[in-house]
Amino acid sequence: MHPAFSVIFLTTLIGAGQGLYLAMVTGQLYSIPRFVEAQGDRFYAVGSLVALLFLIAGLVASFFHLGRPERAWRAAAKWRTSWLSREVIVLPIVMALVLAYGLAHWMVWTDPLFEIGALKVDVTLLLGVVGTLASLALFVCTAMIYADVKFLQEWHTPLTVFNFTFFGAASGFMLAAAYSAYLGNPLVSFYGTWAVILTFAALGSRLAHLYRNAHIKRKSTVQTAIGVRHNTLVQRTQGATGGSFNTREFFHGRSQRFVQNVRYLFLILVFPLPVLLIGASYVAESPNLPILAFVVQYVGLLAERWTFFAEAQHPQNIYYQSVA
Structure with missing residues (x-):
């Protein structure tokens, strides 16, 4: 498939925003039994604001993928059957809850409403x-949205859901570590440790995904694509003098070596390098290394998401194989 950079930024930005919000809530929950040091309300309020900014940036990026942005509201109409419609509905709900959570901390609305035991x-x-x-x-x-597309076998797996969740959570907790480091907050080690754990979880999920995709048994062949059952079929020409919507939209136009190099790049930037930077920040007590770890991992996530789209082989490319 052709990787649209607007969608790449959409999915990575909102993933980091969601992950940062989850990190803020996790920090608050861990402070209740005093597993970590309790923070002031402003810490959670500003952290939620940063998470909201990431969510807004992702939403803005999505509009660059629309042919008629003024009709974007119609995307919510098919919520009964479309995962895209459900995303369009849930995203603003999450944004509203993040805003409300940050505002509640900013206004110090922390008086107990009720008690459950202690x-x-x-x-x-x-x-x-x-x-x-x-x-x-x-x-x-x-x-x-992607895992439910049955004819794209690379996406049609529960591993797609695990990948999006683990990558988003890992980048969010890495961002929380960077935020804590910038403030000189002691929670940097707490968030950094969780970021490493989630990064390893994402590594296991993505390696399983890569292994699965490398061993896919294709449902379609060039014979079934054109309805000819001859054993040896080779396409010599596309049948036209130029490209078409199909050849532009459903193929990335890069060589297999290029795709493989991008895959190696994200495997380095997303997994070992940020982990090493976080570990080094503990030893050197550096406030800058966690920030660098997040930046490096996010750049790697852009490459990972590009690969995710590029590695999906649309069945129509069997027919257009002289171009694709």
């Missing part, structure tokens, strides 16, 4: 739990 439940905690569920639902909706 747990004192306030507005921020309720919004955090509801927002977490909504964020997880958004991960599923975004991933299922």
